[in-house]
Amino acid sequence: MTFSYPVAVKFSEIDLAGVVFNSHYLTWCEDAKMAFLDDLGYGPYRFAESDRLALVRHAEIDWTASLKPLDHADIRVVVERIGSSSFTLRHEIWRRGEVPLLAATCVITYVWFDTVAAAKAPLDADFREALEGARA
Template sequence: MMFSTPVAVKFSEIDLAGVVFNSHYLTWCEDAKMAFLAEVGFGPYWFAEHERLALVRHAEIDWVASLKPLDLAQIRVSVDRIGASSFTLRHEIWRSGEDPVLAATCVITYVWFDRVRGEKASLDEAFRAALEAAR
């Protein structure tokens, strides 16, 4: 399954060299992650009702090409790895248009966190199954 969600590039997200500030890449990826998880049946209300969080454990950002203000881009999300208490999503940010261009990749590992116990936990089996099905 390849999930994709749009993003419109804003003037405030770009430096003078035409490179997106890293913090904005991560914000875009957080929004894309939440949309992806909602698509596979685990939206934000599920997390609240089950006292779970998917916290960033590690993030890598690789810049490939510049984006300009007012560009439209697509963030493609795919499951890269599923562990015992963590999962990794690959986010590819593509400039939209007739000839799409890969602008950046962000590979982010999330740890499954139990809010009641205040510690990491094993992935819920239904969540694991949803990730496997989306893989």
């Protein structure tokens, strides 16, 4: 399953080189992750109710093209790995157009965090099942 999240590049996201400043890619990926998890039934309110969070453990970004003001892109989110207390999502940022162009790939590992114990925790069984269903 591939989940897609739309992005419209704003002028406020542009740096002196005339392209999107690099930190905005991580912000977009966070937004895409939250929309993806919400689509699986694990939106922010469910996290709060279950005293769990998915926190960034590691992130890597590879840029292959630039995005400019008023470009539109889609962030395709794919479950890449499911561990015992973490999971990894691959976010592919595709610029829209007649011929879509891969602008960046962000691979982010999230750790499952228990907010009451203030420590990492094993993935909840139902959350793991939702991730596995999205991966199929």
